[in-house]
Amino acid sequence: MDALDRKILAELAQDGRLTVTQLAERVGLSLSPCHRRVRALEESGVIRGYRAELDAAALGLTFTALVFVTLQDTRSVADFEQAVAEVEHVVQAQRLFGEPDYLLHVVARDLPAFQRLYDQRLTHLPGLLRMTSTLVMKDVVLHRPLTAAMD
Template identity: 40%
Template sequence: MSDLDAIDRKIIAAVQSDGRISVADLAARVGLSPSPCARRLRLLEDRGVIKGYAAVVDQKRVGLPVSAFASIKLERQREEDLDRFAKAVARWPEVVDCYLMTGQRDYLMRIVVRDLEAYEAFIKSKLTRLDGIASIETSFALDQVKRAEVLPIG
């Protein structure tokens, strides 16, 4: 966003690294007093720049070690077909990321499950029951080399 000044960028960087930071600590880190800092933070939230706060959970430690990346090609790319697919995916908790793509595939999804049997059940009970899917190609992650929770605001 081009209308972010240096202080806004510092606030964003700080809360991306520590969503539980107190306003007093945030203010000290960005060089403001607490009241103006709280106002700026609230404004960033109100404008939708900061969409929310969440805990980063280790998927392996909660029993979901498998990440499957599924590339989906639809039979047709009409708006109603894209909308129907997006609405279905939004209801499926196993799908943690889904992107509408350019290129040969229409969607790329990351599906998180406990094991291969759970992935097979997801495919059979949900994904293949959705009308309009022409093909599904899946790749499984062997290891997560990097996952950034912090955007490079600069």
């Protein structure tokens, strides 16, 4: 990956709806070489896809919590991961080294909705030993393009 590829990625990370023509202009390439580079980045898996970034608050999801999960033992990992993947309010789940075992990013309409989700779904996940949560007060950095960390 060279400097031009990084420029292409930075532009697409800022605006994934750019046409190849617009992208080529921004990075200083002609259309065909720019298109070949984008296709190569897609085929290599560097670009995994394109999607719209949605505003949670505009969708009525004004409550965000971080839920820390510790499992009883490692035999529960596969069942837990399968079950947590089915909880639509979990927008990100990460397995961690050490304790806790997992960090879940959960969105809900409000505190009562989160409490119902917590009581009715999250506490019934398989292999659960301990679960704690904290509320997100404010997003400070959100969806920063990965290209910022490449330098």
